[in-house]
Amino acid sequence: MRMKVIGLVGVILLLAACSSTPPAPPPAPPAGPAGPPAGSVIPGSQQDLAQNAGDRVFFEFDRSDITSEAQQILQRQATWLQHYPNVSVTIEGHCDERGTREYNLALGERRAAAVKNVLVAAGIPASRVSTISYGKERPIVVGSNEEAWAQNRVAITTVN
Amino acid sequence: MNQRRLAFFGALTALLAGLLWTGAPARAELRIDITSGQVQPMPIAIPAFAGAGGAEAQAGSNIAGVISADLERSGLFRPIDPRSFIQNVSATDNTAPRFGDWRQLNAQALVTGSVQTQGDGRLGVQFRLWDVFAEQQLTGFGYTTTPQNWRRIAHIIADEIYKRITGEDGYFDTRIVYVAESGPAQDRIKRLAIMDQDGANNKYLTDGRALVLTPRFSPTAQEITYLSYAAKTPRVYLLNIDTGQQEVIGDFPGMTFAPRFSPDGNRVVLSRAENGATNIYAFDLRTHRATRLTDSQAIDTSPCYSPDGSQIVFNSDRGGSQQLYMMSAEGGGARRISFGSGRYGTPVWSPRGDLIAFTKIGGGSFYIGVMHPDGSGERLLTQGFLVEGPTWAPNGRVLMYFSQGPSDSRGYGGSPHLQTIDLTGYNRRDVPTPGAASDPAWSPLLR
Numbered sequence: 285m286r287m288k289v290i291g292l293v294g295v296i297l298l299l300a301a302c303s304s305t306p307p308a309p310p311p312a313p314p315a316g317p318a319g320p321p322a323g324s325v326i327p328g329s330q331q332d333l334a335q336n337a338g339d340r341v342f343f344e345f346d347r348s349d350i351t352s353e354a355q356q357i358l359q360r361q362a363t364w365l366q367h368y369p370n371v372s373v374t375i376e377g378h379c380d381e382r383g384t385r386e387y388n389l390a391l392g393e394r395r396a397a398a399v400k401n402v403l404v405a406a407g408i409p410a411s412r413v414s415t416i417s418y419g420k421e422r423p424i425v426v427g428s429n430e431e432a433w434a435q436n437r438v439a440i441t442t443v444n
Numbered sequence: 445m446n447q448r449r450l451a452f453f454g455a456l457t458a459l460l461a462g463l464l465w466t467g468a469p470a471r472a473e474l475r476i477d478i479t480s481g482q483v484q485p486m487p488i489a490i491p492a493f494a495g496a497g498g499a500e501a502q503a504g505s506n507i508a509g510v511i512s513a514d515l516e517r518s519g520l521f522r523p524i525d526p527r528s529f530i531q532n533v534s535a536t537d538n539t540a541p542r543f544g545d546w547r548q549l550n551a552q553a554l555v556t557g558s559v560q561t562q563g564d565g566r567l568g569v570q571f572r573l574w575d576v577f578a579e580q581q582l583t584g585f586g587y588t589t590t591p592q593n594w595r596r597i598a599h600i601i602a603d604e605i606y607k608r609i610t611g612e613d614g615y616f617d618t619r620i621v622y623v624a625e626s627g628p629a630q631d632r633i634k635r636l637a638i639m640d641q642d643g644a645n646n647k648y649l650t651d652g653r654a655l656v657l658t659p660r661f662s663p664t665a666q667e668i669t670y671l672s673y674a675a676k677t678p679r680v681y682l683l684n685i686d687t688g689q690q691e692v693i694g695d696f697p698g699m700t701f702a703p704r705f706s707p708d709g710n711r712v713v714l715s716r717a718e719n720g721a722t723n724i725y726a727f728d729l730r731t732h733r734a735t736r737l738t739d740s741q742a743i744d745t746s747p748c749y750s751p752d753g754s755q756i757v758f759n760s761d762r763g764g765s766q767q768l769y770m771m772s773a774e775g776g777g778a779r780r781i782s783f784g785s786g787r788y789g790t791p792v793w794s795p796r797g798d799l800i801a802f803t804k805i806g807g808g809s810f811y812i813g814v815m816h817p818d819g820s821g822e823r824l825l826t827q828g829f830l831v832e833g834p835t836w837a838p839n840g841r842v843l844m845y846f847s848q849g850p851s852d853s854r855g856y857g858g859s860p861h862l863q864t865i866d867l868t869g870y871n872r873r874d875v876p877t878p879g880a881a882s883d884p885a886w887s888p889l890l891r
Contacts, residue, residue, distance in 0.1 A: 346765070348720065383789075383805065384759075384805070384833070385790075385833065385883070386658065386701060386745045386746045387746065387761075389678065389699075389701050389702070389745075390701075390715065390722040390743040394722075394743065397719045398720060401720075416678070417678065417717065421632070421655060422630060422631070423629055423630055426628070426630060426853060427852060427853040428850030428851050428852075428857075428858065432853070
C-alpha cells in the first residue's frame with residue numbers, strides 16, 4: 285500500500301514536469317512518531333484524493349480550458365470518486381491577482397464549472413459535485429510573480 | 445427612508461445669515477475654474493470660529509480645522525497657516541473684517557464664523573465667506589444641530605465654500621463604504637466599513653466571519669448592496685445601514701455578484717454565474733421580479749446604469765478579451781465602446797453623465813481612466829501595480845479607487861489602500877483608513 289501511494293505521487297510529479305506551470309507538490313504525508321504512518325491515509329479523505337488522484341488542476345492566464353495534463357488528473361479524480369460513491373466534492377475556482385475582482389469571480393466560476401463538466405462527463409452524478417468561485421480573494425500562494433500566479437490559476441477539488 | 449431624511453432636516457436647519465454685507469464695488473468674480481488641468485490653489489484664511497465658552501471655542505476651532513482640511517485636500521485651495529494671522533475675527537461682529545490685514549497675508553478668500561450653544565443645548569453655527577480684495581461677502585449661512593454633529597456642519601460649510609468659488613457642487617458632506625481588510629493574504633478577513641469622506645467616524649458594518657466584497661450605496665445612501673459568502677454560496681445582499689437588517693436579493697440558483705442600484709433606487713442590476721456563463725439581470729426591489737438582460741456564454745459583469753437610467757455599461761469577454769459594452773437598460777443588443785490596447789473592466793458612469801471611469805489592464809500595469817460614453821476621448825488618470833474599482837464623488841470631479849503594491853512570498857507589500865485623484869489627473873491623495881482597505885463606494889451628498 286505504501287509503495288503504491290509513493291508510485292502514484294511519482295506519476296503526478298512527472299506529469300507536472302511536462303506542464304508549463306508546475307502544480308504545487310502534494311502535501312507531504314504526515315511524518316514523525318506522533319503522526320499516523322503514511323500508509324494509513326483515511327480512505328475517501330482530502331488527503332487521499334490529493335495523494336492518489338491529485339486534487340487540483342491549473343489554467344493558463346484568463347483561460348478556463350482543461351489542458352491535457354488537467355484532463356488526466358480529472359480522470360483520476362473521477363475514478364477515485366467512483367471508488368467512494370458516498371463522497372461529494374466542491375470545486376473551488378481561483379484566479380491570479382491580475383484581473384478585476386468581479387471579472388475574476390466570474391472566471392473562477394467558469395474554471396470550477398469546466399472541471400465539474402469533465403467529472404460529470406466521466407460519469408460522476410452532478411449532484412455530488414458543487415462549485416464555488418473565490419476569484420482572486422483566496423490566493424493559494426502569496427507573491428506577485430509568475431510562479432505564484434501559476435499556482436493561483438487553479439481549480440481545487442475539495443471533499444465535503 | 446424618506447422619513448429619516450426628513451428627520452435629519454429637522455435636526456439640522458439652515459438659514460441665510462443676516463444681510464449680505466456689501467461695502468465695496470463689485471470686481472472680477474473670485475473663482476476657480478476646476479476644468480483646467482493643474483490649478484494654482486487659492487490662498488484662503490480660515491481662522492477658528494469664535495465661541496464664548498470653552499466648549500464653543502473648542503467646537504469653533506475643530507470646525508475651522510475640518511473645513512481647512514476638506515478644502516486643502518481638494519487641491520483647489522491653500523489654507524494659510526493660522527499662526528500667521530494678524531487679527532481675531534468673529535462672524536458675530538456686525539462689522540466687516542479688516543481686509544487690509546488679510547491682504548497682507550495674500551489671502552484671497554476669508555472664512556469667518558461663530559458657534560453658540562442655544563437654550564435647548566443645540567449648537568448654532570454661522571459662517572461668512574469673504575472676497576478679501578473686493579471687500580465683499582460672497583455667501584453666509586447659519587446652521588443648528590446637536591453638538592456631536594459638528595463635523596457634518598463643517599463639511600456642509602466646506603461644500604458651500606467650494607460651490608461659491610468653483611460654481612459646482614461640493615462633495616465633502618458624503619460617506620464612503622468600503623471593504624476593510626486584515627490578516628494574511630490567503631485567509632484575509634474582509635468586513636464592510638463606513639466612514640466620512642475624510643476618514644473620520646469609521647465604523648464596521650459586518651463582523652468579518654463572512655467574506656464580503658463590492659459594497660455600493662443606494663441613491664439615498666441609506667442602503668448598501670454588496671456580495672457576501674455568508675451562506676457559503678456567494679450572493680448579493682441588501683443592508684440597511686440604520687437598522688443593520690440584511691437580506692438576500694432574489695432567489696437565484698447559483699452565484700450572484702457585481703450589484704449596483706439603479707439611479708431611482710428601485711432596482712439592483714447584478715450578475716449571475718451558472719455553468720461557466722455569467723449574465724446580467726435587473727432585480728426589481730418592489731415586485732421582486734428579475735429580468736434577464738444578457739444571454740451569452742461569455743462573462744458579462746460589472747454592470748452600471750447611466751444616471752438617467754436608460755442605459756447600462758458593463759464588461760464582457762464575448763469578443764475574446766474583457767472589454768466595455770453599452771446596452772439599453774431593457775437589455776438586448778450591446779455595442780462595444782472600448783477599443784484601446786489591453787483589457788477594460790469595472791465601468792462606472794459619472795453622476796454628471798458625461799464620462800465613464802474604468803479599470804484598464806495592460807503591459808503588466810493597472811490604470812484608472814475615463815472615456816466618453818461613446819468610447820471616445822480615453823484618458824488614463826493614474827497607473828499602478830494594481831489600481832482598481834473607481835467610484836465617483838457626487839460632483840463628478842474626483843475619483844476614489846484602491847491601490848495595492850506587489851507582495852513578496854511572505855505576503856508583505858500586498859495590502860490595498862484607498863486613493864483619490866482629480867478628473868484632471870492631478871492631486872492624487874491617500875485616503876486615511878484604520879487598516880488595509882479596498883472596494884470604496886462614494887455616497888451621494890447626504891443632504
